[in-house]
Amino acid sequence: MNKATKAKAARFGYDVVTIGAATRDVFVKSRHFDKIKSTAAPDGFEACLPMGAKIELDEIAFETGGGATNAATTFARFGFKTGCIARIGHDVGGKEIEDLLKREGIDKNLVQYDPKLSTGYSIILLAGAGHRAILTSRGAARKIAEKEIPWEKMKTHWIYVTSLGGNEKLLKDIFSFAKKHLVKIAWNPGGAELEMGMKKLLPYLMQSDVLIMNKEEAGLLSGLPSRHVDGLLKKIGALPRTALVITDGEHGAYLTARGAVWHAAVMPGKAINTTGAGDAFGSAFTSGLMREGDLDAALKMAALNSHGVVTHMGATAGILESYPSPQKRAQAKVKQLR
DSSP, rough: HHHHHHHHHHSSSEEEEEEESEEEEEEETTTTTTEOOOOSSTTSEEOOTTOOOOOOEEEEEEEEOOOHHHHHHHHHHOOEOOOOOOEEESSSHHHHHHHHHHHHTOOOTTOOSSSSSSOOOEEEEEETTEEEEEEEEEEEGGGGOGGGGTTTTEEEEEEEEEOOOOOOOHHHHHHHHHHHOOOOEEEOOOHHHHHTTHHHHHHHHHHHSSEEEHHHHHHHHHHHHOOOOHHHHHHHHHHSSSEEEEEGGOOOOOEEEEEEEEEEEOOOOOOOOOTHHHHHHHHHHHHHHHHOHHHHHHHHHHHHHHHHTSSSSSSSSSSSOOOOOOOOHHHHHHEEEO
């Protein structure tokens, strides 16, 4: 950060605060998971596990996850003063998340502790080229308490909002705070928020500076078939103040802003895990916008960061270690379509 940016950070406390889930994750990979093609499945496959059988695993990894901590890791590694609002339990999983925050230099003063519920937990089944299914229990993550957030003391330039488990009161409080204090918002809504429907979400969508979704989520929000990405861009693209980003798996990602559309191609390399790729993409894109205000540069950074995640086990292991240089960003292929 330059001197002016550092001075602003000192006055505001944080450059960015992430809000959402923090979980303990276990990644389980096996060549013996049977895959069946399915048009109803987001990845195009369904996994079949024979009950009563013992299935050999090729690899197992214990990591931390959740949208709030995944995104916060990117921001912190990229040099931003980062806070994280998430709720965990007084257990081993919570201790692992505390260790992650400390290790990455993320301020944990905004983290909440639930006296009864355990830390959220996910089991990620990996098969093939990164195809996965997630078994998840949100645990304490579904009980973020609005009253425990020090709204009037919290000072930040940006808020990065991830899945809130359908907590409409918290969503309203976040956007009210941002409006009152002129804070910018990047929003990666979860399925439970999207199920509220376009009409109810419209005020929040229009207040968002950056809106980030995958194409299935964009289809759920818009009511359009998710395969028609161009239609999704046209229907949703004018809603956020600055930019709409729609990720499309192995087909890359699309950005629309001010009537223009860009496409970022998937970078070469073997994908072994897609969990956390959306968090990596959205937080890196927002980082580029925060630091440089350049959409093209931000999109390249997002492509690089998500590529790191999909080529590593775990949601944070492949996140870039530092803000990428122009030479590094040149490896990403971005094209303006119109």
